[in-house]
Amino acid sequence: MIDESLVAQARSGDPVALEALLHAVRPDVMRRCSRVLPLHQDAEDAAQEALLTIATRLDSYDGRGSFAGWVAAVATNTARAAYRTMRRRAVESGSAEPPERADPRTTSVVAGTRLDVLEALDRLEHDHPAAVRAFVLRDLAELSYADVAAQLDVPVGTVKARIHTARRHVRENLRPADNFSSAPRI
Numbered sequence: 001m002i003d004e005s006l007v008a009q010a011r012s013g014d015p016v017a018l019e020a021l022l023h024a025v026r027p028d029v030m031r032r033c034s035r036v037l038p039l040h041q042d043a044e045d046a047a048q049e050a051l052l053t054i055a056t057r058l059d060s061y062d063g064r065g066s067f068a069g070w071v072a073a074v075a076t077n078t079a080r081a082a083y084r085t086m087r088r089r090a091v092e093s094g095s096a097e098p099p100e101r102a103d104p105r106t107t108s109v110v111a112g113t114r115l116d117v118l119e120a121l122d123r124l125e126h127d128h129p130a131a132v133r134a135f136v137l138r139d140l141a142e143l144s145y146a147d148v149a150a151q152l153d154v155p156v157g158t159v160k161a162r163i164h165t166a167r168r169h170v171r172e173n174l175r176p177a178d179n180f181s182s183a184p185r186i
Helices: 004-011 015-036 042-055 067-092 107-128 131-142 147-152 156-173
Strands: none
Touching: 004 015, 004 067, 015 042, 015 067, 015 131, 042 067, 067 107, 067 156, 107 131, 107 156, 131 147, 131 156, 147 156
16 A cells, blocks of 8 residues: 555655655556566566656646556556557567467467457457456456546446446457367367
């Protein structure tokens, strides 16, 4: 739990308080980035970027919802943005387009699942843009419905409806592909 007075001091420009605040949130930021990105180094890079965002955009935290929820949202969104950037760079550099689904013969279960979820989120963002943010805040950043509603400035009922739509869409996009049904079981 982050002391709100520390947040207030950091927001007022106290560099010692800012350093203490960043030190306090770093483990949670790293944990959240690691849950999204399959490689440790990528998660470390995203965590550093998220901490920089927190430090430079602290004034954008307006007190709606909890500070921990705001940090969770920043970390999760930064990790998702890092994935999209890595994917775009791979395509631009001439690397093959990533497969539609992770190949279980060459990808670890954990990494494949994370990549599948990130791909499903990209499709969700394209098909249901209003639902993706609520889904990310609730299911990836693990905020309460009330905190998600506060972050998005919408009623809780709207949040629940968006999350329902998002979960259905993501679930449909995570169904196993037929072309891997013959893959050896481990």
